Amino acid sequence: MPDDFHQNVIKEFRANRGKVGGPFEGARLLLLTTTGARSGARHTTPVGYLPDDDGRVLVIASAAGAPRHPAWYHNLVAHPRVTVENGTFTYDAEAVVLRGDERERAFARAVESDDGWAEYQARTTRVIPVVSLLAIEDGPPNVSGETTFGGVLTRIHDGLRREIALIRAEVEASGASLGAQLRINCLALCAGLRNHHTGEDQGMFPMIAQQYPETAPVMARLAEEHKKIDALLAELRRTVSEPAADARATLADVDRLAAELEAHLAYEEAQLIPLFDR
Template structure:
């Protein structure tokens, strides 16, 4: 993409915490910052990504089917340590180029989810690389691009709301006979993300708030019960995904959406005043 076009996307992405308008509205995008192979200068590029479970995401060096690999790919070959911005989270990652069967399987999943990837491959003689970005673990809570703890909670909640909306749309676009491999990975990644978020709240955030605000006790009990309920629902979604039945998966996604939306609304109602008071 031309530099000016890229820069406009980067500015909109950062200003709206990962939300984009126009042709990229609703797309899974991230900002990838690499170190120049020859210059050592840092370069930021908007790229599409695929959730891949655990601590990694996949990016594809398609360059729209160009005969040449994109500059960011050459950069990470020389300097695999990169920075990833999701719009809400920012973290350091190690870039690993997938090889052989692992690359082919990942690319096939991408094509199944979006045939446009196959069109790019048909336009070029090069084998389009697939790169895994492995988050480099660090102590403490994740780095959230927010100005206050309350805003951080809202933004994290919006990540789950947005992802569920994307999953529902992707299920609606499916062929109706089976659940695609990449969509299965996306559902499982969502389930794991909810588990990690709620585990962090139960273990760290809620005890801190309870120590400072004794009146939070009853709300905490309800929130913990709701976390247990969400865990039951994500378990049902995992089971539905394992059957590869899109109708069963969609039913579970709708159930999860309804109950999670109610939970997030109640949690924001209870937590945000306490979190904002702490920084007032």
Template sequence: MPNEFDEFNAFNQRVIEEFRANRGRVGGPFEGGRLLLLTTEGARSGRPHTTPVGYLPDGAERVLVIASAGGSPRHPAWYHNLLAHPEVTVESGAFTYRARAVPLTGEERDLAFARAVESDPGWAEYQRKTRRVIPVVALYEIGGDGPPNINAGSPAEAIKVVHDAFRRELGLLRQEMARQGPLLGAQLRVNCLTFCHGLHNHHTGEDLGLFPMVAARSPEAEGALVRLKEEHERIAGLIEELRAVVDAGDTESARAEVERLTAELEAHLTYEEEQLIPLLSP
């Protein structure tokens, strides 16, 4: 008969397969949450081990993962692995990248964990169940030459994959805003600002890389590219307005700005897909 460890591994493998098949979207207990796949090198075996873990956005440079193990008395195996081998692989659904894992310490760890609890009280319950201090680990992307590694088979597919990742993150932000009380929580502020930064970087990359490539290959797309660049400028203005109200902690204004951004961004993404995907398809 399968033991508890076998059942846990089988459950994780099903989540991993669903995550990869749906580029980050899963159901069951992880549905509607932020999840990534973390591949570590075994501390003793040296073999790769992939684990689904929840994460917290934490600005432009890193994401945070929490070694809760459901409140177990022992740290999870992936945490021991990254202590021995700090270079790991992260799969976000849309992207795969190498990262450097750094456990947080002292006040930095405590503040990050407090933000996690603020966004989901379940983290506090895990801490109450164990005597160990649950570690918080920062994952810093290791930059490389060339464009990011998008989990797509073609430039046309890559557009849809990246767009859907932004749609999903914006949907999570709207859900979190809807649950928020009169004060804008610290982690929700970080989530908003991280999204704003990521969207700004994406549009900058398109302006400097994708759009010139399309223009060179398909001169007939000039009108569409002009419109897309103008939409980038309008969206940049909305991002700045959202940043301002988030910095001010104004929840009601932040909700309104997120809705404005959602409407503008969805129309933009849809138009871009309609115009560019046919031009980039094999």
């Protein structure tokens, strides 16, 4: 695609916290920044992604079925340390090109979730690469473009809202049963949301309660809501882990989780953002 098109997508992505319109509307998209294989200059490209196990994400070097690999692929082969922006966090990651059976399984999951990947492969004689991006732990998370506690909280919450909306749309469009990739998407949401709440329970909430004793009832309510949400996450994990996971049952679980989560996020924002602003 022309560079000016990419630049417009990048601007829209950053301005709207990961949401874009046009051909990428409703798609899973991230910004991948690589180091030029020859120039050493930094290049940012919007690419589609798939969640994977262990917190990894996968990107596919399809170039829409072009005869050559995209430039960003050659860059990360030469310089595997890359930067990822997902609309909420910006982080460094290690890029690993999948090989053999691991690549075949990952690409098969991608095709099962969207047959456009198969169409791209059919257009070219090259084997389209699948690349794993694993975050490099290096200090606290960098919440993209935010400098205040209230801004950080809102951006993280909006990322959770966006992810659960994506999964709901994917489940609704899946037919009677869930494919392997959609199961991974659901399990990745469960893991991410539980990690976020664990961090709040063990870090932010005790700190606020200690500094502002008058917030003890609020902190107690938020902690109790975390338990309710954790129970809904456990139910969703059970549903999608069934050998023949039913899409209708999964959609019902996602809807219950979405309703409980939105009420929780709205209450947390209403209580904590004014406190942070003080």
